[in-house]
Structure formats: structure tokens, C-alpha cells
Amino acid sequence: MTIPTDLLQRLTSLVGPAGLITAGSDLDPYAVDWRKLFPGRPACVVRPSSTEQVAGIVQICREAGVAIVPQGGNTGLAGGAVPDPSGTQVVLSLNRMAAIRNLDPVGLTIEAEAGCILKVAQDAAAAAGRLLPISLAAEGSATIGGVVAANAGGVNVLRYGMTRSLVLGLEVVLPDGTVANGLRRLRKDNAGYDWKQLFIGSEGTLGIVTAAVLRLLPRPKHTVTALLSVADPAAALRLLELAQDELGDQISAFELISATSMGLVAKHAGLKAPIAEGEWFLLIEAASSLAGLREAAETMLGTAFEQEIALDGVIAESGAQAAQLWALREHVTESEAREGKSxxxxxSVPLTDVPRFLVEAGEALAAGAPGTRVNAFGHLGDGNIHYNVLVGSDHDAAVVNRIVHDVVAAFGGSISAEHGIGQYRVGELARYRASTEMELARTIKRALDPDNRLNPGKVLLP
Ligand code: FAD
Ligand code: MLT
Ligand code: ZN
Incomplete structure (x- = not known):
């Protein structure tokens, strides 16, 4: 199908030639997701440079009856940011709207445009001696708008919460082209419905985030990072309890890495853990501005050895060594991708059920999908495991999905702890969420986007 020329003309006159990509290989990076699972074909890519232009694009597309797919850094792992293969959907990329509009180090807020790269915002906060505690391996490409639209998690959730807990204000272009400006910097605001919550985690299906005000924190003066090995996930939970006792509310990350994950990182990234090999590893971080953090971490490690919870372990001696330990964790996803199909x-399951979940899911896979290998890792402190299954060409992904998700459901868990639904899990959500909850979600979608023009086919099927 060809794109109506008057649509292209109207978009060009709004954003200028530099803001529009209509053909050729320049379209490619916008057409397929990070994992290359969902190859799509955009009608065109439009790159506005202001909120007014976003509103204009939405109005033009609405009048033309054309669907819009919002896109940030395109690092999403659920196929939410790419168009379908029809060649009829317009990709609206926010990557030209990347300014940090304001940073208030005393009020502890940062206001950034949607296309601002997460790492740029983190660095701006750090330069002001403050902390933006959203941290994930894709932070060098993911954008503020994408992080908000996905309600991203990452490695610091157990201390600071999901992105939602850090959003104070939002500016959103609604599916009818109007701009809802809620860019308030208030800590307390109970004046009516907190409508911004609808857009956080809605994956671009309800509105286009154009800017956000995020909460910052004072930057902790001291950080300790430790890597330990344990015999099994039950021991990992005992270590979490010990860390809670010794480090209290200073724990900022508690990450699980399986021996399989470490093996993949060694094979594809050439990185090796500086401690004895084991079946399970934990990367623990604690941060505080008060003295005594390292001593508390050493006490924790000592007790962990004494009680034979930990098999081996190391506390980083420097920032550089801490970065080396983090690199092991941050390279898991990329190494898994290099290994082949997964x-x-x-x-997520209730935290204390993680060990039983891992056993039962493993048994169910061995019975129903023999020959698969599990690459389990993730945010143990949140009960969120990336239970990725390495498969061969004869394995059916839908069967593997069903086996794992049935076990998750039996534990009262969630089939998406942090990555969202996108198009990857759209069928699975409908299967596992109660029909009342699904209908409530459809009611919200219909109220805001009755013509289903914003990111259709993602999160919810009509
Ligand atoms: P995109 O991928 O461009 O978009 C994501 C979704 O948001 C899509 O549905 C899109 O339509 C929508 N969207 C994007 N921008 C807007 C906007 N301005 N307005 C409305 N809708 C919009 N995620 C985690 O939660 N935790 C992790 O630890 C984590 N680690 C990762 C590690 C790697 C190596 C990779 C590749 C990804 C990881 N992710 C993780 C997933 C991803 O990085 C996050 O979901 C991130 O928030 C996506 O940001 P983005 O700008 O790339 O969004
Ligand atoms: C991570 O925590 O590294 C990503 O969210 C995980 C993934 O690749 O599944
Ligand atoms: Zn994750």
C-alpha cells in the first residue's frame, strides 16, 4: 500500500524535510525491535521537535485515519515500539525531543523531554550531586519517554520502586491531538484523579508522552558492591535475609545470576567472575551517605561464610572493580542474544516462592520441552526472574511460553514483571488476566482512543 501523498505533504510542512523519513535504509532502525523478533514496515517515520508538532502529527494522522506507533530508543523487549508489516502505520519517533528542561538540585526534580536518553538524564543528575535511580543495561539508548511508557524496572527497584514511583508530572498528547499538561513538580497533589498514572506503563496505547518531571534523590556518598556464590536459590533467599538484617534499608540491588548466565557472558563477552565457580551468583549493592557501610558489608559476608550460606565472595575494592562486577550482570542479555534463539x-512470583518456582518450572520444561536450556537471572530482590529458555529450531515458542506461564500462574505470579506486554505477550495477557480486568482495561482504551489509532495491536486486542 502506498502512503497518501497529501498525508506526507502535510507532515512535511509541519516538521520539515529533516523531520520525515519516507524511504530507503534510513527506515530500517525504526522498523524492527531490538531482538529482531518483529520485523515491521513503517509508512514513514516522523520526528517532531516540539510538543506542538507532536500534537499536529496526531491530528493529521487522525484526519487521515492512520495509526501511530510511538517510539523512543527502541530497546523495548516486548515488540511494543515497532509497526506491523502492513506499511500503513506511522512511526512517531521522539528522538529529536531530547532536552533537559530543568534540574532542581534542592527540590530534587528533573524535567526532561521524552527523547532524552536515560543515561544523559542520570549523568545530569550526577553532575549536580543527585541520583536518578532508574538503572538498566539499555540505559545508553532507552529514553525517558520509553522508560515512562514502559514503567521500566531495572536493578534498583527494591529500594526506589519502578519508574512509576519516580514520576511527579507528565505532559501527554492524547489520541485526539490535545495536550494534557501535568508537568507539576509537586510531592503532594491530591487534587482530583491522578490521571498521569494511566499513561505510565501504557506502552504508547493511550497517549504520547512528550515530557516528564522525575524525582531525584540525594546521591549516596558511599557504595559497596559484592559478588557472592551460593549453592541454590534457597541459600540466595537466606542471604537476602542476612543482607536485610546487616545492611537494612541501604540495599539498592540484589541480583541473581545463574551459572548458565555466567557461562554465556564468559563465552560471548569474554568476562569471567573473579570468584570460584558455583551454580548461582548474587550481585549485591548497598549505598548510603553515612559511614560504616563497608564494615556492615564485611560483617554480612563474614556471617554468610560462617553460616555456610555463601560459598565464595568478593567485595569490590574500587569503583573500577565494582564496574567490572556489574559488567558481568549487564552483559547477560546481549550474550544470550548471541547464543541463539531464546x-x-x-x-514475578512472591519473593519467597522463587526457589520453588525455579524447581517447578524446570521440571515442567524437562517434561514438556526436552532439550531446552534455562538462562535464569534477574532481580531476585523484587521476586522478578528473567526465566529465558534457550531453544533449538524444533522447539515451539508458544508451547514453551505456555509451560512456563502456567507455572507462574499457579504461584499467583505475573507474566510481565517489568518489560510490558507489547505485541509479544498480547495473547498471553488475555489468557492469564481475569476477564473483568481485561474489560476494565478496554473501557479505558475506548474512552481515550475510540478509533484505536494509537499503537494498535499492542497490550490489548480490541
Ligand atoms: P521503546 O522501546 O522505544 O518503547 C517501549 C514502549 O513504549 C513501546 O510500546 C512504545 O510504543 C512506547 N513508547 C516509547 N516512547 C514513548 C513515548 N514518548 N510516549 C508514549 N509511548 C512511548 N526493562 C526493564 O524494565 N528493566 C531492565 O532491567 C531492562 N533491561 C534491559 C536490558 C537490555 C539489554 C535491553 C535491550 C532492554 C532492557 N529493558 C529493561 C527494556 C527496555 O530498555 C525498557 O523497556 C525501556 O524502558 C525502553 O525504553 P525505549 O526508549 O527504548 O522505549
Ligand atoms: C535485564 O534485567 O537485564 C533485562 O530486563 C532482561 C532480559 O534480557 O530479559
Ligand atoms: Zn530486568
Whole structure:
């Protein structure tokens, strides 16, 4: 199908030639997701440079009856940011709207445009001695708008919460082209419905985030990072309890890495853990501005050895060594991708059920999908495991999905802890969420986007 020329003319006159890509290989990076699972074909890519232009694009597309797919850094792992293969959907990329509009180090807020790269915002906060505690391996490409639209998690959730807990204000272009400006910097605001919550985690299906005000924190003066090995996930939970006792509310990350994950990182990234090999590893971080953090971490490690919870372990001696330990964790996803085909599951179960979940899911896979290998890792402190299954060409991804998600459901868990639904899990959500909850979601979607023009086919099927 060809794009109506008057649509292209109207978009060009709004954003200028530099703001529009209509053909050729320049379209390619916008057409397929990070994992290359969902190849699409955009009608065109439009790159506005202001909120007014975003509103204008939405109005033009609405009048032309054309669907819009919002896109940030395109690092999403659920196929939410790419168009379908029809060649009829317009990709609206926010990557030209990247300014940090304001940073208030005393009020502890940062206001950034949607296309601002997360790492740029983190660095701006750090330069002001403040902390933006959203941290994930894709932070060098993911954008503020994408992080908000996905309600991203990452490695610091157990201390600071999901992105939602850091959003104070939002500016959103609604599906009818109007701009809802809620860019308030208030800590307390109970004046009516907190409508911004609808857009956080809605994956571009309800509105286009154009800017956000995020909460900052004072930057902790001291950080300790430790890597330990344990025999099994039950021991990992005992270590978490010990860390809670010794480090209290200073724990900022508690990440699980399986021996399989470490093996993949060694094979594809050439990185090796500086401690004895084991079946399970934990990367623990604590941060505080008060003295005594390292001593508390050493006490924790000592007790962990004494009680035979930990098999081996190291506390980083420097920032550089801490970065080396983090690199092991941050290279898991990329190394898994290099290994070959995998079926990803981003699941959560009640924290104390994680060991039993891992055993039962493993048994169910061995019975129903023999020959698969599990690459389990993730945010143990949140009960969120990336239970990724490495498969061969004869394995059916849908069967593997069903096996794992049935076990998740039996534990009262979630089939998406942090990555969202996108198009990857749209069928699975409908299967596992109660019909009342699904209908409530459809009611919200219909109220805001009755013509289903904003990111259709993602999160919810009509
Ligand atoms: P995109 O991928 O461009 O978009 C994501 C979704 O948001 C899509 O549905 C899109 O339509 C929508 N969207 C994007 N921008 C807007 C906007 N301005 N307005 C409305 N809708 C919009 N995620 C985690 O939660 N935790 C992790 O630890 C984590 N680690 C990752 C590690 C790697 C190596 C990779 C590749 C990804 C990881 N992710 C993780 C997933 C991803 O980085 C996050 O979901 C991130 O928030 C996506 O940001 P983005 O700008 O790339 O969004
Ligand atoms: C991570 O925590 O590294 C990503 O969210 C995970 C993934 O690749 O599944
Ligand atoms: Zn994750």
C-alpha cells in the first residue's frame, strides 16, 4: 500500500524535510525491535521537535485515519515500539525531543523531554550531586519517554520502586491531538484523579508522552558492591535475609545470576567472575551517605561464610572493580542474544516462592520441552526472574511460553514483571488476566482512543 501523498505533504510542512523519513535504509532502525523478533514496515517515520508538532502529527494522522506507533530508543523487549508489516502505520519517533528542561538540585526534580536518553538524564543528575535511580543495561539508548511508557524496572527497584514511583508530572498528547499538561513538580497533589498514572506503563496505547518531571534523590556518598556464590536459590533467599538484617534499608540491588548466565557472558563477552565457580551468583549493592557501610558489608559476608550460606565472595575494592562486577550482570542479555534463539519470560512470583518456582518450572520444561536450556537471572530482590529458555529450531515458542506461564500462574505470579506486554505477550495477557480486568482495561482504551489509532495491536486486542 502506498502512503497518501497529501498525508506526507502535510507532515512535511509541519516538521520539515529533516523531520520525515519516507524511504530507503534510513527506515530500517525504526522498523524492527531490538531482538529482531518483529520485523515491521513503517509508512514513514516522523520526528517532531516540539510538543506542538507532536500534537499536529496526531491530528493529521487522525484526519487521515492512520495509526501511530510511538517510539523512543527502541530497546523495548516486548515488540511494543515497532509497526506491523502492513506499511500503513506511522512511526512517531521522539528522538529529536531530547532536552533537559530543568534540574532542581534542592527540590530534587528533573524535567526532561521524552527523547532524552536515560543515561544523559542520570549523568545530569550526577553532575549536580543527585541520583536518578532508574538503572538498566539499555540505559545508553532507552529514553525517558520509553522508560515512562514502559514503567521500566531495572536493578534498583527494591529500594526506589519502578519508574512509576519516580514520576511527579507528565505532559501527554492524547489520541485526539490535545495536550494534557501535568508537568507539576509537586510531592503532594491530591487534587482530583491522578490521571498521569494511566499513561505510565501504557506502552504508547493511550497517549504520547512528550515530557516528564522525575524525582531525584540525594546521591549516596558511599557504595559497596559484592559478588557472592551460593549453592541454590534457597541459600540466595537466606542471604537476602542476612543482607536485610546487616545492611537494612541501604540495599539498592540484589541480583541473581545463574551459572548458565555466567557461562554465556564468559563465552560471548569474554568476562569471567573473579570468584570460584558455583551454580548461582548474587550481585549485591548497598549505598548510603553515612559511614560504616563497608564494615556492615564485611560483617554480612563474614556471617554468610560462617553460616555456610555463601560459598565464595568478593567485595569490590574500587569503583573500577565494582564496574567490572556489574559488567558481568549487564552483559547477560546481549550474550544470550548471541547464543541463539531464546524464549524470554519476564516473570514475578512472591519473593519467597522463587526457589520453588525455579524447581517447578524446570521440571515442567524437562517434561514438556526436552532439550531446552534455562538462562535464569534477574532481580531476585523484587521476586522478578528473567526465566529465558534457550531453544533449538524444533522447539515451539508458544508451547514453551505456555509451560512456563502456567507455572507462574499457579504461584499467583505475573507474566510481565517489568518489560510490558507489547505485541509479544498480547495473547498471553488475555489468557492469564481475569476477564473483568481485561474489560476494565478496554473501557479505558475506548474512552481515550475510540478509533484505536494509537499503537494498535499492542497490550490489548480490541
Ligand atoms: P521503546 O522501546 O522505544 O518503547 C517501549 C514502549 O513504549 C513501546 O510500546 C512504545 O510504543 C512506547 N513508547 C516509547 N516512547 C514513548 C513515548 N514518548 N510516549 C508514549 N509511548 C512511548 N526493562 C526493564 O524494565 N528493566 C531492565 O532491567 C531492562 N533491561 C534491559 C536490558 C537490555 C539489554 C535491553 C535491550 C532492554 C532492557 N529493558 C529493561 C527494556 C527496555 O530498555 C525498557 O523497556 C525501556 O524502558 C525502553 O525504553 P525505549 O526508549 O527504548 O522505549
Ligand atoms: C535485564 O534485567 O537485564 C533485562 O530486563 C532482561 C532480559 O534480557 O530479559
Ligand atoms: Zn530486568
Amino acid at each position: 524464549v524470554k519470560h519476564d516473570v
